[in-house]
Amino acid sequence: MPELPEVEIVRSGLERLLSGAAVAGIDLHRRDVRRPMPASLRTLSGPVRAVRRRAKYLCIDLDGGGILCHLGMTGSWRVAVDVRPHDHATVRLADGRRLVYNDPRRFGVLDRLRPDGGHPDLDGLGHEPLSDDFTGAALAACFADRRGPVKPALMDQGLVVGVGNIYAAESLFRAGIDPRTPAGSLRRPRLDRLAHCVREVLAEAIAAGGSSISDFRHAGGEEGWFQHAFRVYGRGGEPCLTCGTVLRGMALGGRATVWCPRCQRQRTR
Numbered sequence: 437m438p439e440l441p442e443v444e445i446v447r448s449g450l451e452r453l454l455s456g457a458a459v460a461g462i463d464l465h466r467r468d469v470r471r472p473m474p475a476s477l478r479t480l481s482g483p484v485r486a487v488r489r490r491a492k493y494l495c496i497d498l499d500g501g502g503i504l505c506h507l508g509m510t511g512s513w514r515v516a517v518d519v520r521p522h523d524h525a526t527v528r529l530a531d532g533r534r535l536v537y538n539d540p541r542r543f544g545v546l547d548r549l550r551p552d553g554g555h556p557d558l559d560g561l562g563h564e565p566l567s568d569d570f571t572g573a574a575l576a577a578c579f580a581d582r583r584g585p586v587k588p589a590l591m592d593q594g595l596v597v598g599v600g601n602i603y604a605a606e607s608l609f610r611a612g613i614d615p616r617t618p619a620g621s622l623r624r625p626r627l628d629r630l631a632h633c634v635r636e637v638l639a640e641a642i643a644a645g646g647s648s649i650s651d652f653r654h655a656g657g658e659e660g661w662f663q664h665a666f667r668v669y670g671r672g673g674e675p676c677l678t679c680g681t682v683l684r685g686m687a688l689g690g691r692a693t694v695w696c697p698r699c700q701r702q703r704t705r
């Protein structure tokens with residue numbers, strides 16, 4: 437499943453494709469993806485004003501509304517001349533190009549944005565980790581009442597968006613925090629460090645072209661290579677790359693979790 441870095445890479449690719457472009461019309465090739473696609477999508481047209489990302493949603497802003505897209509597990513966009521199986525929608529551009537959304541497993545979302553660019557799916561989302569207001573202070577406010585472990589809290593979309601299992605594990609390793617640590621027990625210096633490490637890991641993953649696990653590929657089909665930089669994710673039972681200690685693994689909040697019992701601590705000494 438694409439996580440935030442992969443969605444950001446798709447966003448920047450779409451932004452390049454759609455810069456200065458105008459939408460002539462939208463064709464729907466079937467009725468639904470994860471849920472029905474509104475027929476009102478067909479009536480959208482006009483200049484592309486912006487291509488935004490909020491959490492793992494893509495927003496293509498047009499006058500009077502726009503397109504909301506979530507890639508789900510297997511969604512992708514491509515510039516195409518032909519329609520293939522699993523193509524769900526075609527955005528026809530005024531210059532003759534056709535931008536096609538394909539989603540074999542159909543866990544994605546295609547919907548219409550309100551004229552103000554909003555959508556119910558975007559309400560109630562937490563902090564955007566690549567924004568300037570994502571700080572240790574913001575994490576302290578989010579985690580204040582949380583007695584449960586920090587890793588599921590970091591992955592709670594109502595607190596922080598777009599940090600999935602891979603990037604939560606890697607950020608906690610880099611910050612030296614045991615993923616089982618009660619979120620509300622973390623003090624400011626460690627939360628400052630954690631906010632910094634989340635941003636750093638995500639930025640490095642974007643620069644590396646994302647992580648190619650399961651179905652993620654760029655428009656164009658090439659793989660990202662950040663998966664080769666994982667320090668803990670998927671490495672339970674292997675030696676820590678920093679200290680050589682055998683990495684531990686357990687399920688935490690229902691998700692496989694790996695950490696180094698030496699490099700990552702619940703309390704600082």
Ligand SMILES: [Zn+2]
Nearest residue numbers: 676679696699
């Ligand atoms: Zn270690």
